[in-house]
Amino acid sequence: MILALAGGVGGAKLADGLAQILSPDELTIVVNTGDDFEHLGLNISPDLDTVMYTLAGLNNVEQGWGLAGETWSFMAATKRLGGETWFNLGDQDVATHVERTRRLRAGESLSAITGDLCRKLGIRHRVAPMTDDIVRTMVETDGGTLPFQDYFVRLACKPVLKRLEFAGADSARPTPAFLEALRSPATEAVVICPSNPFLSVLPILSLPGIKQALAERQAPVVAVSPIVGGQAVKGPAAKIMRELGMEVSPAAVAAFYGELLDGLVIDRADEALAEGWHGPAIHITDTIMRDRNDKATLAAETLRFAAALEKRA
Amino acid sequence: MILALAGGVGGAKLADGLAQILSPDELTIVVNTGDDFEHLGLNISPDLDTVMYTLAGLNNVEQGWGLAGETWSFMAATKRLGGETWFNLGDQDVATHVERTRRLRAGESLSAITGDLCRKLGIRHRVAPMTDDIVRTMVETDGGTLPFQDYFVRLACKPVLKRLEFAGADSARPTPAFLEALRSPATEAVVICPSNPFLSVLPILSLPGIKQALAERQAPVVAVSPIVGGQAVKGPAAKIMRELGMEVSPAAVAAFYGELLDGLVIDRADEALAEGWHGPAIHITDTIMRDRNDKATLAAETLRFAAALEKRA
Numbered sequence: 001m002i003l004a005l006a007g008g009v010g011g012a013k014l015a016d017g018l019a020q021i022l023s024p025d026e027l028t029i030v031v032n033t034g035d036d037f038e039h040l041g042l043n044i045s046p047d048l049d050t051v052m053y054t055l056a057g058l059n060n061v062e063q064g065w066g067l068a069g070e071t072w073s074f075m076a077a078t079k080r081l082g083g084e085t086w087f088n089l090g091d092q093d094v095a096t097h098v099e100r101t102r103r104l105r106a107g108e109s110l111s112a113i114t115g116d117l118c119r120k121l122g123i124r125h126r127v128a129p130m131t132d133d134i135v136r137t138m139v140e141t142d143g144g145t146l147p148f149q150d151y152f153v154r155l156a157c158k159p160v161l162k163r164l165e166f167a168g169a170d171s172a173r174p175t176p177a178f179l180e181a182l183r184s185p186a187t188e189a190v191v192i193c194p195s196n197p198f199l200s201v202l203p204i205l206s207l208p209g210i211k212q213a214l215a216e217r218q219a220p221v222v223a224v225s226p227i228v229g230g231q232a233v234k235g236p237a238a239k240i241m242r243e244l245g246m247e248v249s250p251a252a253v254a255a256f257y258g259e260l261l262d263g264l265v266i267d268r269a270d271e272a273l274a275e276g277w278h279g280p281a282i283h284i285t286d287t288i289m290r291d292r293n294d295k296a297t298l299a300a301e302t303l304r305f306a307a308a309l310e311k312r313a
Numbered sequence: 314m315i316l317a318l319a320g321g322v323g324g325a326k327l328a329d330g331l332a333q334i335l336s337p338d339e340l341t342i343v344v345n346t347g348d349d350f351e352h353l354g355l356n357i358s359p360d361l362d363t364v365m366y367t368l369a370g371l372n373n374v375e376q377g378w379g380l381a382g383e384t385w386s387f388m389a390a391t392k393r394l395g396g397e398t399w400f401n402l403g404d405q406d407v408a409t410h411v412e413r414t415r416r417l418r419a420g421e422s423l424s425a426i427t428g429d430l431c432r433k434l435g436i437r438h439r440v441a442p443m444t445d446d447i448v449r450t451m452v453e454t455d456g457g458t459l460p461f462q463d464y465f466v467r468l469a470c471k472p473v474l475k476r477l478e479f480a481g482a483d484s485a486r487p488t489p490a491f492l493e494a495l496r497s498p499a500t501e502a503v504v505i506c507p508s509n510p511f512l513s514v515l516p517i518l519s520l521p522g523i524k525q526a527l528a529e530r531q532a533p534v535v536a537v538s539p540i541v542g543g544q545a546v547k548g549p550a551a552k553i554m555r556e557l558g559m560e561v562s563p564a565a566v567a568a569f570y571g572e573l574l575d576g577l578v579i580d581r582a583d584e585a586l587a588e589g590w591h592g593p594a595i596h597i598t599d600t601i602m603r604d605r606n607d608k609a610t611l612a613a614e615t616l617r618f619a620a621a622l623e624k625r626a
Contacts, residue, residue, distance in 0.1 A: 041415030102354030
């Protein structure tokens with residue numbers, strides 16, 4: 001059993017790689033919900049959807065987010081009605097949000113809804129939100145505190161990030177699937193996918209009991225660095241690291257995760273770091289996932305790396 | 314001031330004709346909401362939307378309902394997610410329902426929302442729902458009692474209609490705009506548009522106080538017959554009349570409205586009825602509205618007819 005922690009696009013890619021090489025009963029993918037928000041009255045879970053669409057093979061590869069073959073009539077009509085248009089919602093995507101909203105309002109858990117949507121899309125591996133409770137990432141910036149999507153999408157990450165707060169995290173319960181995978185003796189490794197450590201992974205780690213459960217782990221915890229060659233592969237991770245006074249390098253990623261981490265997979269672009277490396281074990285390989293095959297290869301290498309750590313423990 | 318009562322497509326056409334020839338402060342269009350329902354968690358008001366889209370010039374003329382240039386990705390994605398697909402919702406149309414749903418949930422009245430959506434679409438005439446309260450047309454059929462849209466769309470009006478019930482009508486309050494237009498001494502005529510008398514007009518007439526207010530009217534009430542040459546121009550009106558044991562003719566429409574009506578506009582196809590006619594005054598003209606000009610012409614003739622009745626009273 002492998003437990004993968006994932007956020008947006010990079011996380012979804014490695015999760016997809018893991019799903020390619022593991023059978024459905026060998027993998028639980030736990031996804032950040034700190035990015036979730038209510039918009040136009042709809043409950044939107046961007047990271048869950050990115051993972052779901054990617055695993056279903058429905059993701060828009062060219063655009064980097066959303067669904068393939070998407071159309072945009074809903075957005076144009078919303079604009080005509082004077083509605084908010086800063087968060088782009090494709091017509092197919094809206095169907096996901098409408099269905100999720102309906103079922104949440106009817107009292108179903110986000111876990112149950114996510115499981116069912118995944119089944120409908122032919123996904124056989126378990127995808128679970130980190131919690132069924134409401135956690136909202138709030139971004140403290142030089143221009144005040146912003147709800148996550150205002151910072152991330154509306155303002156395109158332009159404000160300088162000073163601090164993150166995960167509103168509701170203190171009292172949120174991790175989902176049963178998450179706790180089960182975390183506690184099961186069958187879990188052989190925890191994989192932190194190459195998602196934004198601050199925006200995607202930290203909310204997951206902020207839930208009550210998670211850091212402690214990982215500290216008491218039997219299974220090794222390995223991360224894949226989302227920082228390659230001094231840059232984030234995608235998104236604002238590098239900008240945030242600079243704003244927080246951190247070096248933009250896999251070493252800073254390792255330092256951020258600290259004691260939590262047994263191993264870090266870094267890209268060949270950063271192999272010079274191996275010399276004089278302090279911190280968890282490292283594995284150097286190609287980490288840029290351009291296609292389906294890249295994802296499976298990186299997933300397999302990451303698991304082999306974790307298994308070797310396990311043997312050493 | 315003219316008060317028009319309207320339902321679906323035929324009603325929207327004449328309402329559009331009236332809007333062409335009257336200034337915004339001379340017309341109030343009151344629309345049936347008995348067809349409204351909640352579907353996929355969205356509040357849908359089909360008759361309001363038909364009137365709104367028609368007056369905005371956004372209606373799909375070829376299809377006969379919905380919006381021009383509509384796309385259908387939402388529906389395809391809903392199907393993929395295992396959602397209900399028997400009620401077709403176009404991608405642009407969904408934006409209307411999402412916006413209406415959000416604002417109803419936030420506590421705004423359907424009147425206020427409708428007024429604002431109309432303004433956003435450039436409609437300057439007043440369009441008001443018959444009530445801001447919930448009224449639901451229930452169709453008693455040979456196969457049991459059905460919510461309206463189940464009867465109308467899902468089962469394509471196939472069950473034999475035995476009786477109609479307007480759940481909630483007894484305690485629903487007509488909207489302020491409706492009451493104002495009904496009671497104003499400035500109202501020169503009430504026009505019952507060529508909508509289905511049973512499914513579109515009767516719910517409006519079933520609201521508390523409406524029949525009495527119309528009975529005490531100063532202004533004449535004129536209807537345009539939706540039955541032409543022994544057939545309904547559109548929809549199931551003729552089928553329903555047969556099922557209720559009525560003749561399918563403008564005479565039966567007149568009998569159905571009874572004392573309420575001062576005048577009925579009938580089509581040239583039915584001019585033979587003029588001989589031996591019992592009932593309200595009749596005006597014979599072309600009532601089939603094929604284009605924008607037909608609508609304005611019929612609206613103008615209907616108002617001239619009403620004005621002549623008024624003089625006679």
